Amino acid sequence: MKIKSADFVISNTEVSRCPKEPLPEYAFIGRSNVGKSSLINMLTERRSLAKTSGRPGKTQLINHFKINENWFLVDLPGYGYARVSKKDKNTFQKYITNYFTQREQLVCSFVLVDVRHTPQKIDMEFMEWMGQNGIPFCIIFTKADKLKPKAIEKQVQSYLDVLLADIWEEAPMHFVTSSSKRLGRDAVLNFIETINLD
Numbered sequence: 001m002k003i004k005s006a007d008f009v010i011s012n013t014e015v016s017r018c019p020k021e022p023l024p025e026y027a028f029i030g031r032s033n034v035g036k037s038s039l040i041n042m043l044t045e046r047r048s049l050a051k052t053s054g055r056p057g058k059t060q061l062i063n064h065f066k067i068n069e070n071w072f073l074v075d076l077p078g079y080g081y082a083r084v085s086k087k088d089k090n091t092f093q094k095y096i097t098n099y100f101t102q103r104e105q106l107v108c109s110f111v112l113v114d115v116r117h118t119p120q121k122i123d124m125e126f127m128e129w130m131g132q133n134g135i136p137f138c139i140i141f142t143k144a145d146k147l148k149p150k151a152i153e154k155q156v157q158s159y160l161d162v163l164l165a166d167i168w169e170e171a172p173m174h175f176v177t178s179s180s181k182r183l184g185r186d187a188v189l190n191f192i193e194t195i196n197l198d
């Protein structure tokens with residue numbers, strides 16, 4: 001997919017205030033510092049469409065970007081940031097839950113995990129919650145430039161093993177990416193293009 005346009009539309013915490021246009025929507029979520037903003041910028045070929053986090057956990061908003069006038073890319077807040085207060089965590093959980101369960105345009109979400117890390121409880125719980133609520137998602141492994149191919153394979157497999165041993169009959173689709181090496185860009189964009197776009 002060629003990115004002809006990528007425009008910021010609106011930021012908010014209310015699913016009711018998200019854009020009304022019935023365009024297919026694809027959301028990106030993951031732990032703070034996982035490389036989400038860098039990935040969004042890499043996918044859209046925009047240097048700073050999504051703000052890379054100087055201070056992780058600060059941008060607690062649902063951010064809509066319109067891509068090529070025919071789909072929305074949604075940058076969701078990073079979760080699991082230790083310095084966010086309990087009150088903020090609860091508020092965050094509520095509006096993110098509302099977003100995932102109420103947003104009709106949402107076609108698929110991408111849950112980002114750092115390929116260097118072993119499966120983390122917070123990510124597994126989040127994926128489990130997505131599965132239980134029937135919300136389609138894929139996994140995007142980030143920062144693949146940090147490991148050798150064999151180590152990447154091992155890390156990916158360890159994630160899939162945990163998922164399969166848990167509640168899944170089939171592992172979710174996954175992509176291996178590196179924003180600094182522009183790896184995985186075509187695979188993610190082609191997937192988005194083939195699942196719901198003309």
Ligand code: GDP
Nearest residue numbers: 032033034035036037038052053143178179180
């Ligand atoms: P976010 O908090 O998830 O939005 O993460 P950012 O995109 O702000 O990235 C967090 C840190 O990881 C920054 O220091 C980035 O430079 C670094 N980073 C992000 N993507 C990559 C990548 O593909 N490779 C490497 N080596 N570092 C990355």
